[in-house]
Amino acid sequence: MPILVEAGWGGVIQWPWSITWTDISSRVDMVQGVTITRGAQDELAEPQPGGCTMTLDNQDGWLTPGSPSSPYAPWVRRNAPIRVSALVYPTRTGAAPWPLSQMADEFDGSAINPTLWPNRYGGSSVVGGRLRIPLSPGVSSGVQSARSWTLPGASVCARMTTAPKANGSSAALSHFILDGVTNGTRLGFQFNVATQTLRCVSMVGFVDAAGVDLPYSGIDHLWLRIREAAGTVYWETSPDGWDWTVRRTLATPSWASSQQLIVTLSTSRTGGTGDYTEWDYLGAMVYPRFCGTVNEWPVTWSGLASSVSISATDLFKRLNRLPDMRSCLVEEVAANTPLAYYPLTEATGSTSAGDLSGTTAGPLTVAQLGSGGTLELGTAAGPAAATDALPLLTPASATAGKYLTSDLGQQFETKSGTGWLMLECWFQTSTPGRVIFGLSSTTTIYQLVWSLSASGALQVESCFDGFLSSPVVLGGGNLADGKWHHLAYDEVMHQVWVDGVPLSGSPYTLVHLRHLTVGAYGGGRLWSGSIGHLALYAVSPLAPIGAILATHYAAGMTAYSGETADLRVTRLAKYAGVASVTILGTTHDPVVGQGEAGSSVVARLREVEATESGRLYAERDGFSLAYQSRDLRYNPDAGDEAFAIAYADLEPGTELADDDQKLTNSVEASRPGGATQRVTADSSILAFGLYEKQLTLLKASDNSVVDAASWIVSRYADPGPELREVPIEAYTLPTYVDILAADISSYFTVYDLPAQAPVMEMRVTVEGYSETIAESSHRIQFRTSASATDSVWVLGDPEYGRLDYTTRLAY
Structure with missing residues (x-):
């Protein structure tokens, strides 16, 4: 079957590296095939969410949502991850010996191929489209090829679809091995079932003192490959058969480069109870076509036959359903997963401020010290780039007024005892000598208080015995200047930052913190001004994030304006x-x-x-x-083309378009806070009339806006004829592998166009495609644009430097 369809039962796309994939390819109705759409209609349209549809056999009811008898329960549900790949098997040509890259077996028959595997023993068989090799106590099982394969410049891979279990055995092994002429001379992979160790071996006399052992992972080591290139052997593993990780390298042994080899897949077990290894997709080249989540599992019946016709959508499904974003500052803080986060952006009239961390931290509530004073939420303008209003604290005096307090909860107390404290906060005042916020344990044994000195410098008080130390002044100049300032602290590094700049000084390491007081501490020093975006973190020593928190000053002041x-x-x-x-x-x-x-x-x-x-x-x-x-x-050239195809090899439906769909000869463009400017192509306006476009661009300068507008006008003031749809039945073409590699922005050439065409060949850029993969068929309808649209002038270049031909300047 030319396709691999896998479901990630129980997986979530936020942690893709943890998904265990189950092969459900045998269920696919390959008469209807699998249809996939991807990309944009043309270069001026936005790429759309990719989609995939297929019909799956459900005769056993395993794909019925909510069925308790399904081995996949309860994971047959909406948003289940799914991925689709096209498989290409090499063709063996000529006489033996053959390079290993020509070895392939789909294991799709009812029995083991006797020509490819003349030696079959120990009950090995093909079951359900897989090679099954038993692990029976005291029995060696496996299959061996003839001695007719060579390693230099070649590779061979396979997927260990089912890994065996120890089942009480103290010695159980599964092998994927290349055997030399001398007994015990071999290289490949050895899976120790008892210790769950995958070993990359190069043996002589069945011994390899330098073998590389890997803790076995059914995800990362799903695919195994032996490859030789330029005198080096590579042991590689992959979770998908596409992205390979090198696990060991070794100068190619002389025997491996000079001898014809046997490929062996084998097992052995001492004691315990029986089990088996299953292998599949030997020699397959994997080409990913789709990765997304299933939208629904609609079960249908025709008589007693049952099927499920599913649709799936790529990552943009999840992105499109996310709620509107909060300010850059809030998003930046939230992305670092604080244990407690109080933006303090509640609306005017609110009487408390909530935690956005999603933990059990309690809300900040208003408390009164003495009499008088006000605390008004939603009143003060925040940092320049953070548009939400923040609270305004106006005490009657340093000892009379209102402040905020919270019980951070048991979860915070526990994690502050096992993790390292990180914190950040914004503050603004014109009154020195006041407290920003303080933290303490329930018993007040541990305390940490951040405040401004009488001269407005940042200072800290801390203790681990119940008695606050004298304030330690950290510096930062006079911060009581009416401007917004940002504080960040990293307990691992003992580092403090103000407005992104590190200061000297290191507060004590504290644990079991639970109570938070904002705008006062210990019955006085009431804050006069505003405080916001207070976040507290507890992290492992290996993940100090203080330097990251320090960058949040730019988030609040400029929203990182000027980054690329x-x-x-x-x-x-x-x-x-x-x-x-x-x-x-x-x-x-x-x-x-x-x-x-x-x-x-x-x-x-x-x-x-x-x-x-x-x-x-x-x-x-x-x-x-x-x-x-x-x-x-820019400037595609023939050496970088994905492929070239003759017009005669295209399917019906190829058209040459020449219309005003993309015509643009006047662009009025502006940027936030900048000038509005206009770029025109007068000759195009005279010839075709006015075709205007208005744009607002996030450019950092007015010159960049003009450059962007000029780029559009230079490309579309007079667009030439182009091929917009190129249909190909790719499966039967010798360039099938190259066609599969083509992706968005790849380009290819259609040559030997009919005599009525304006030129004999056209180079096109892929904008998107629709494809259907069926049995012995893979039809791809490429949506394309003219590659010449993106050509830019290059001084002295024989193709792109010709006067009056390619004079468009790059931008």
């Missing part, structure tokens, strides 16, 4: 819980801050994408995003 687009995309993805972003290309301009609350993370990402003329989409090999800068498409 690639960093902004990664930052926004972090807010959405996306752990991985692949950055492609090298041109990344500075962008202004996106500090305000109120729009979705996808909208923010699309703003950056549009500003930079980039490309943002969900990857097809995992739950991650890819961001391409515009220069990735």
